[in-house]
Amino acid sequence: MNRIVRFHALALGLSLALSAQAADKATTIPAKAVSAAEQLRDRAVTDQTAYKVVESLTTEVGPRVAGSPNDERGRAWAVAKFKELGFDKVYTEKVTYPLWERRSEHGAIVSPYPQPLTLTALGYSAGTPKGGLTADVVGFADLDALKAADAATIKGKIVYVSTHMQRQKDGHDYGMGSATRTLGAVLAAQKGAAAYLLRSAGTDAHSRTPHTGVTGFRDEKQAIPAAALSLPDADQLERVLASGKPVTLKLDLDVGFNGTYTGANVIGEITGRKHPDQVVAIGGHLDSWDLGTGAIDDGAGVAIAMAAAKLIKDMPQRPDRTIRVIAFANEEMGLWGGRAYADQHAKDVAKHQLGTESDFGSGKIWRMTASVKPEARGAIEQIAKVIEPLGVAYDATKPGGGGSDLSQMHGKGMAALSLTQDGTDYFDYHHTANDTLDKIDPKDLAQNVAVYAVFSYMAAQANGDFGSAPNAFANDGARD
Amino acid sequence: MNRIVRFHALALGLSLALSAQAADKATTIPAKAVSAAEQLRDRAVTDQTAYKVVESLTTEVGPRVAGSPNDERGRAWAVAKFKELGFDKVYTEKVTYPLWERRSEHGAIVSPYPQPLTLTALGYSAGTPKGGLTADVVGFADLDALKAADAATIKGKIVYVSTHMQRQKDGHDYGMGSATRTLGAVLAAQKGAAAYLLRSAGTDAHSRTPHTGVTGFRDEKQAIPAAALSLPDADQLERVLASGKPVTLKLDLDVGFNGTYTGANVIGEITGRKHPDQVVAIGGHLDSWDLGTGAIDDGAGVAIAMAAAKLIKDMPQRPDRTIRVIAFANEEMGLWGGRAYADQHAKDVAKHQLGTESDFGSGKIWRMTASVKPEARGAIEQIAKVIEPLGVAYDATKPGGGGSDLSQMHGKGMAALSLTQDGTDYFDYHHTANDTLDKIDPKDLAQNVAVYAVFSYMAAQANGDFGSAPNAFANDGARD
Numbered sequence: 001m002n003r004i005v006r007f008h009a010l011a012l013g014l015s016l017a018l019s020a021q022a023a024d025k026a027t028t029i030p031a032k033a034v035s036a037a038e039q040l041r042d043r044a045v046t047d048q049t050a051y052k053v054v055e056s057l058t059t060e061v062g063p064r065v066a067g068s069p070n071d072e073r074g075r076a077w078a079v080a081k082f083k084e085l086g087f088d089k090v091y092t093e094k095v096t097y098p099l100w101e102r103r104s105e106h107g108a109i110v111s112p113y114p115q116p117l118t119l120t121a122l123g124y125s126a127g128t129p130k131g132g133l134t135a136d137v138v139g140f141a142d143l144d145a146l147k148a149a150d151a152a153t154i155k156g157k158i159v160y161v162s163t164h165m166q167r168q169k170d171g172h173d174y175g176m177g178s179a180t181r182t183l184g185a186v187l188a189a190q191k192g193a194a195a196y197l198l199r200s201a202g203t204d205a206h207s208r209t210p211h212t213g214v215t216g217f218r219d220e221k222q223a224i225p226a227a228a229l230s231l232p233d234a235d236q237l238e239r240v241l242a243s244g245k246p247v248t249l250k251l252d253l254d255v256g257f258n259g260t261y262t263g264a265n266v267i268g269e270i271t272g273r274k275h276p277d278q279v280v281a282i283g284g285h286l287d288s289w290d291l292g293t294g295a296i297d298d299g300a301g302v303a304i305a306m307a308a309a310k311l312i313k314d315m316p317q318r319p320d321r322t323i324r325v326i327a328f329a330n331e332e333m334g335l336w337g338g339r340a341y342a343d344q345h346a347k348d349v350a351k352h353q354l355g356t357e358s359d360f361g362s363g364k365i366w367r368m369t370a371s372v373k374p375e376a377r378g379a380i381e382q383i384a385k386v387i388e389p390l391g392v393a394y395d396a397t398k399p400g401g402g403g404s405d406l407s408q409m410h411g412k413g414m415a416a417l418s419l420t421q422d423g424t425d426y427f428d429y430h431h432t433a434n435d436t437l438d439k440i441d442p443k444d445l446a447q448n449v450a451v452y453a454v455f456s457y458m459a460a461q462a463n464g465d466f467g468s469a470p471n472a473f474a475n476d477g478a479r480d
Numbered sequence: 481m482n483r484i485v486r487f488h489a490l491a492l493g494l495s496l497a498l499s500a501q502a503a504d505k506a507t508t509i510p511a512k513a514v515s516a517a518e519q520l521r522d523r524a525v526t527d528q529t530a531y532k533v534v535e536s537l538t539t540e541v542g543p544r545v546a547g548s549p550n551d552e553r554g555r556a557w558a559v560a561k562f563k564e565l566g567f568d569k570v571y572t573e574k575v576t577y578p579l580w581e582r583r584s585e586h587g588a589i590v591s592p593y594p595q596p597l598t599l600t601a602l603g604y605s606a607g608t609p610k611g612g613l614t615a616d617v618v619g620f621a622d623l624d625a626l627k628a629a630d631a632a633t634i635k636g637k638i639v640y641v642s643t644h645m646q647r648q649k650d651g652h653d654y655g656m657g658s659a660t661r662t663l664g665a666v667l668a669a670q671k672g673a674a675a676y677l678l679r680s681a682g683t684d685a686h687s688r689t690p691h692t693g694v695t696g697f698r699d700e701k702q703a704i705p706a707a708a709l710s711l712p713d714a715d716q717l718e719r720v721l722a723s724g725k726p727v728t729l730k731l732d733l734d735v736g737f738n739g740t741y742t743g744a745n746v747i748g749e750i751t752g753r754k755h756p757d758q759v760v761a762i763g764g765h766l767d768s769w770d771l772g773t774g775a776i777d778d779g780a781g782v783a784i785a786m787a788a789a790k791l792i793k794d795m796p797q798r799p800d801r802t803i804r805v806i807a808f809a810n811e812e813m814g815l816w817g818g819r820a821y822a823d824q825h826a827k828d829v830a831k832h833q834l835g836t837e838s839d840f841g842s843g844k845i846w847r848m849t850a851s852v853k854p855e856a857r858g859a860i861e862q863i864a865k866v867i868e869p870l871g872v873a874y875d876a877t878k879p880g881g882g883g884s885d886l887s888q889m890h891g892k893g894m895a896a897l898s899l900t901q902d903g904t905d906y907f908d909y910h911h912t913a914n915d916t917l918d919k920i921d922p923k924d925l926a927q928n929v930a931v932y933a934v935f936s937y938m939a940a941q942a943n944g945d946f947g948s949a950p951n952a953f954a955n956d957g958a959r960d
Contacts, residue, residue, distance in 0.1 A: 059719045062595030070595065115542030115550065115773070118913060207687060208772075208913040232916040236773070239539045292688075293595070293716070433598060433688040436712040 027376040027464030029383070036461075037386050037454045040311060044450035045390070050307035051442040053081060054300055054362075058293040058437045065290035066330035067099040067261035074286050075266050078302070078327045082268030085310045087325070088318075089271060092264035093344055095329040097336040098219070099261040100124055102290060103254040107197075107227065110134060110248040113240055119197070119227040120291060121255040122181060123214035123333045126223035128195070132252035133158075133225060135194045139241045143180045146187055155192035158249050159184075160199075160229075162238060167203045171360065171423035177201030178213065185215035185226040195225040195251055199234035202427050208232050209432040212289050214333045220257045227253060263287075263329040265337045268306070270313045272322035272460065279324040280456045281355030281414070282308060285331035285338075285405055292435030296426065300440060300448070301358035301403075302327050308452035312460075319460035321353055328405040331359070332431075338405025342412050346470075349413045354459040354466045356417040357403025358448060361430075362440045363422030365451045366391060369398040371476040372415045373467025380417075380466075383458050387451050392419070401478035410473060415466035418478070419451055507856040507944030509863070516941075517866050517934045520791060524930035525870070530787035531922040533561060534780055534842075538773040538917045545770035546810035547579040547741035554766050555746050558782070558807045562748030565790045567805070568798075569751060572744035573824055575809040577816040578699075579741040580604055582770060583734040587677075587707065590614060590728040593720055599677070599707040600771060601735040602661060603694035603813045606703035608675070612732035613638075613705060615674045619721045623660045626667055635672035638729050639664075640679075640709075642718060647683045651840065651903035657681030658693065665695035665706040675705040675731055679714035682907050688712050689912040692769050694813045700737045707733060743767075743809040745817045748786070750793045752802040752940065759804040760936045761835030761894070762788060765811035765818075765885055772915030776906065780920060780928070781838035781883075782807050788932035792940075799940035801833055808885040811839070812911075818885025822892050826950075832894040834939040834946045837883025838928060841910075842920045843902030845931045846871060849878040851956040852895045853947025860897075860946075863938050867931050872899070881958035890953060895946035898958070899931055 029037075057077060064074035075092065082090040100123055107117040138157045140146040146161050163180040165173040181201050188196040200211035208230040217223040229237060240247050266286060272278060284301020288294020309323045328337030338357075345352070354372070368387065370380045377396070384394035401407050402416030410416040422444075429435045459466065467473075509517075537557060544554035555572065562570040580603055587597040618637045620626040626641050643660040645653040661681050668676040680691035688710040697703040709717060720727050746766060752758060764781020768774020789803045808817030818837075825832070834852070848867065850860045857876070864874035881887050882896030890896040902924075909915045939946065947953075 055719070059716060060593045062589075062593060062716075073594075109542075113540045113542060114553075206914065206916075206918050208689065208916065209687075232914070232918050235918060236539060236542075236916070239535070434686065434712070436686075436688065436716070438686050438712050438715060 025375050027379045027462050027466060029379050029458045029462050033458060033461035034382060034386060036315065037458050040315065040457055041386060041390065041450045041454050044311055044453045045446050047307065047311060047446055047449060048442065049310055050303040050445045050449045053303035053306050054295060054440060055437055056081065057299045057302065058295045062293045063290045064286065064288050064294060066097065066263060066287045066333055068290065071263055071287060075264055078266035078286055081306065085306060086313055087268035087270060089269040092266050094262055094264050095337050095340040096260055096262045097330050097333065099258045100333060101255060101258050105227065105255065106252040108250050109240060110250050112245045112247065117233045117237065118208045118210055118230045119233065120210040120212045121253045122185065122212055122226040122228060124217040124223055125215060125226040125253060125255050127256040128225045128251050128253045132250050133195055134248060134250045137241065137247045137249055143176065143184050146184060151191040154188065156194050158195045158197055159188040159193040160197045160237065162199045162234060164199065165201060165203050165427060167424050169422055169424050170420060171426055174201060174427060181213050182216040185217060189222060189224045193224060198228050200228040200231055202231065202430060202432065204428040205231050207434065209434050211431040212291055213431045225251055225253050227251065265329050265341055266327040268325045270309050270323040271318060272320055273318040274320040276322050278321040278351050278353050280321060280353050280459045281324050281326060281406060281409065282452055282456055283326035283328060283357050283406065284359055286327035287330050287332055289332055289431050291433040293437065294435060295437045296361040296435050296439050297430055298359045300362035300445060304358045304445065304448045304452050307449045308456055311453045312457050319457055321460040323456050323460060331405050335405055335408060338408040341405065342408035345409065346412045349409065349470055350468050352409060352414040352468050354415045354417065355402055355406050355409060356400065356419055357406040358452065359404040360421045360423050361426040362445045362448065363424065363426065364391060364444045364447045365419045365421050366393065367420040368392050368394045369418045370400040371410065371473045371478055376466040379462050383455050386454050386458065390447055390450055392451060399476035399478040410478065413468055413470045413472040415468045417455060505855050507859045507942050507946060509859050509938045509942050513938060513941035514862060514866060516795065517938050520795065520937055521866060521870065521930045521934050524791055524933045525926050527787065527791060527926055527929060528922065529790055530783040530925045530929045533786050534775060534783035534920060535917055536561065537779045537782065538775045542773045543770045544766065544768050544774060546577065546743060546767045546813055548770065551743055551767060555744055558746035558766055561786065565786060566793055567748035567750060569749040572746050574742055574744050575817050575820040576740055576742045577810050577813065579738045580813060581735060581738050585707065585735065586732040588730050589720060590730050592725045592727065597713045597717065598688045598690055598710045599713065600690040600692045601733045602665065602692055602706040602708060604697040604703055605695060605706040605733060605735050607736040608705045608731050608733045612730050613675055614728060614730045617721065617727045617729055623656065623664050626664055629671065631671040634668065636674050638675045638677055639668040639673040640677045640717065642679045642714060644679065645681060645683050645907060647904050649902055649904050650900060651906055654681060654907060661693050662696040665697060669702060669704045673704060678708050680708040680711055682711060682910060682912065684908040685711050687914065689914050691911040692771055693911045705731055705733050707731065745809050745821055746807040748805045750789050750803040751798060752800055753798040754800040756802050758801040758831050758833050760801060760833050760939045761804050761806060761886060761889065762932055762936055763806035763808060763837050763886065764839055766807035767810050767812055769812055769911050771913040773917065774915060775917045776841040776915050776919050777910055778839045780842035780925060784838045784925065784928045784932050787929045788936055791929065791933045792937050799937055801940040803936050803940060811885050815885055815888060818888040821885065822888035825889065826892045829893045830949050832889060832948050834895045834897065835882055835886050835889060836880065836897040836899055837886040838932065839884040840901045840903050841906040842925045842928065843904065843906065844871060844924045844927045845899045845901050846873065847900040848872050848874045849898045850880040851890065851953045851958055856946040859942050863935050866934050866938065870927055870930055872931060879956040879958040890958065893948055893950045893952040895948045897935060901928065
């Protein structure tokens with residue numbers, strides 16, 4: 001994932017009791033479908049499809065940064081995998097975005113204590129001049145300190161910001177971590193910095209694996225060189241800064257914008273028997289950062305969605321509505337696939353029955369929240385009962401944001417869930433070389449598949465809809 | 481550390497009861513010295529000197545691979561630090577060795593699934609031809625499988641060996657891990673391999689930080705390109721090999737021999753009051769691998785020895801014998817500093833009262849073993865009693881090897897201890913980029929200082945010697 005959806009306390013009474021009139025129009029899930037969903041859940045928890053899928057993707061394709069040769073191989077893999085799993089319909093939809101490339105990257109303390117630093121360039125970073133960039137460092141404790149700083153103290157310097165993240169189940173420190181990365185780089189550039197460095201937005205205090213991720217730079221003109229230090233390297237730089245001596249660094253980043261690239265969202269469908277044009281939309285993003293093999297970010301999400309739909313396909317008959325699995329293009333550098341999908345499908349928003357994307361690793365889902373019309377709350381409660389034995393609590397007080405790319409379709413008015421995974425160790429590996437298959441627990445992954453299969457199937461079988469309509473959830477408090 | 485001393489069951493009765501004649505000549509430690517040692521121990525466990533020393537070394541010098549500019553800075557640092565700590569005498573002794581350099585290193589799977597591999601070249605590896613080396617891989621489960629293999633199956637191939645190490649308190653799996661690295665490379669070269677790869681000799685199953693270390697190559701003519709994969713990359717390669725398809729790799733290692741280099745052992749002494757020419761020898765090695773900052777390997781060892789001697793210096797009067805702290809040169813590529821010291825001081829072996837080196841990280845010492853003359857066993861038991869409250873058990877059935885570099889002086893006949901540290905997580909970080917200051921627990925480090933201070937002081941105050949004499953311990957079963 002690139003961004004996580006954060007929740008604000010809901011002022012709106014989404015969970016108010018239905019009015020008598022509304023009750024007449026209540027969306028419900030037939031008992032037969034509930035019973036079938038329970039069986040689906042019990043099959044899913046021991047099913048190995050998702051693990052095999054993510055093993056295949058991370059082994060046979062590996063890293064697949066947007067616009068790279070492996071990104072193209074990833075699309076070919078996804079088309080082939082959808083077909084191999086027996087999806088009824090497989091197609092792609094073009095997504096065009098700026099191409100950004102990482103070729104090589106080095107950093108070092110030049111003085112007072114010469115030594116290399118382990119760092120990684122950030123998405124949309126500018127390259128340094130040939131031969132590298134050497135400048136003094138000015139350090140800030142956090143983003144607020146950088147905001148408050150006088151541009152005169154920054155001009156021509158390498159700005160370093162030291163935001164510290166802690167491990168949390170819901171990963172909420174990534175709010176400030178990602179802001180330090182995205183906004184911090186832009187602020188530093190605006191104040192005339194020669195380059196920008198941050199303490200990685202991660203929680204692996206003892207690992208020299210820096211965390212990449214996109215900056216807020218929109219184009220080549222705005223961009224300055226920007227990179228993240230691993231946490232032990234950040235500690236090292238901070239010790240050197242604490243010596244009080246002037247600290248000079250050299251950055252040598254051969255990275256940068258290189259025109260535009262057209263990739264694609266890859267889509268597979270299990271075609272609905274009664275309402276083929278009405279879709280439950282699930283997915284993950286197919287692109288990854290280049291440092292790891294994109295196992296938890298977001299091979300897992302793609303695998304969870306593919307496996308959930310495949311299990312529904314294996315049922316005696318097709319579901320009433322279509323299950324659409326979307327493997328999104330270039331989520332990492334700014335939700336490009338999600339925005340393209342939302343633009344291309346905005347006119348069909350009402351035909352999106354319900355949707356959400358998996359993009360927070362492979363830890364167990366522990367919470368479900370929903371943004372649906374009041375008349376569909378009962379159906380959500382029916383879903384909640386079936387997934388409760390999997391350890392998922394339904395919190396009716398919070399909105400459902402739809403996940404990273406599908407947040408864009410939710411923004412257009414698609415009814416959406418948030419299925420929150422346990423992200424306690426997610427930011428140990430996120431956007432690093434350590435995002436590899438060994439981080440995935442097959443049992444936790446299967447629990448995710450069970451939840452996705454259950455909700456997708458039940459939503460597909462519902463009598464009635466969940467409230468999708470143009471701009472239906474504009475004020476639900478789910479922030480993209 | 482490069483190698484660990486391994487123990488064989490002792491056939492010799494080193495711990496037999498003393499004969500009546502021997503009892504007359506028994507080495508003992510005066511009660512006053514025992515009491516002073518207890519106070520020294522209690523001061524040491526709260527003393528921060530060692531942590532400050534290793535923080536200074538790893539921050540102000542950082543990586544210091546033998547023969548590099550930072551190696552030279554390391555020597556200047558050591559001379560300055562000995563002086564700052566108030567040592568009576570500070571000097572260097574030249575050590576000459578082949579210079580081996582790492583300039584850049586890349587690896588990738590070319591087919592069937594193109595993607596980069598995280599690897600690091602091994603010490604004394606040859607470089608690949610300009611533009612890299614591309615060849616098919618042949619995999620072996622372990623060193624025995626490679627030994628048994630027909631050279632015809634290996635010729636022109638990249639040999640890969642998959643020895644797996646497990647975490648252990650005494651780190652004994654490193655025996656097979658380091659053999660796979662040192663002997664495996666030589667065997668592969670002898671059988672005509674184009675290059676050699678191993679699963680890193682490490683226990684960090686989830687970290688993409690490959691473990692470097694020396695090979696058994698003795699010169700440029702014998703060497704082939706040789707590197708270690710991180711454990712997740714080894715898993716990845718093994719999955720690809722398991723596909724049954726031919727697997728082609730490309731290695732691009734710009735590394736190799738580059739003439740000879742003369743560095744130095746850096747020595748600091750607290751001069752003995754009564755017998756200045758008799759020395760208790762302790763130390764660590766000053767060089768490190770280049771990937772990390774050499775905190776646990778072996779900044780910790782240097783810091784423990786420096787701090788122990790400094791605490792002895794701080795006592796009301798100088799000890800009877802000299803405490804000699806040796807910061808050895810180039811341990812990593814073959815005990816060059818230790819061998820040079822042993823050659824230069826062989827004639828003075830009998831003047832080495834007792835010695836041992838710290839080179840297994842910074843975990844607590846949990847076991848003491850000794851190779852001393854039978855008449856000195858009582859003095860060792862006296863030392864054991866003083867360090868027992870620190871959690872150190874004395875095992876009288878095993879020899880003491882003297883640690884990595886000082887094993888060479890023990891080989892010449894120096895009485896020696898082994899003070900075994902808890903190495904449970906040592907091979908998570910050993911020889912990787914993750915060997916950084918954050919891995920050191922200051923309290924554990926101080927426990928080490930207490931043990932070194934106690935034994936050094938008590939040995940310095942002993943009435944009598946511990947049996948050092950030319951070749952005195954040739955058959956003690958301590959293998960270097």
